[in-house]
Amino acid sequence: MLAPGDSVGALSFSNGLPLASGSAISFELQDAAGVKGTGYDLSLLAGAAWRRKPA
Numbered sequence: 001m002l003a004p005g006d007s008v009g010a011l012s013f014s015n016g017l018p019l020a021s022g023s024a025i026s027f028e029l030q031d032a033a034g035v036k037g038t039g040y041d042l043s044l045l046a047g048a049a050w051r052r053k054p055a
Contacts, residue, residue, distance in 0.1 A: 010037035
C-alpha cells in the first residue's frame with residue numbers, strides 16, 4: 001500500500017513510480033477546495049509517469 005501518510009500529505013518521486021500488479025494507492029481527501037498536500041494528498045512524479053511494472 002502506497003499512501004502519503006497517516007493524514008493528508010505529499011510524496012515526491014524523482015524517477016517515476018513503477019508499480020507491480022496488485023499494487024494499491026490510497027489518497028486522502030479532507031478539503032477538495034484546500035491546498036494540495038494540505039487539503040488532499042499529493043503525489044509528485046518527475047522523470048516519468050505512473051507505469052505498471054512488467055510481471
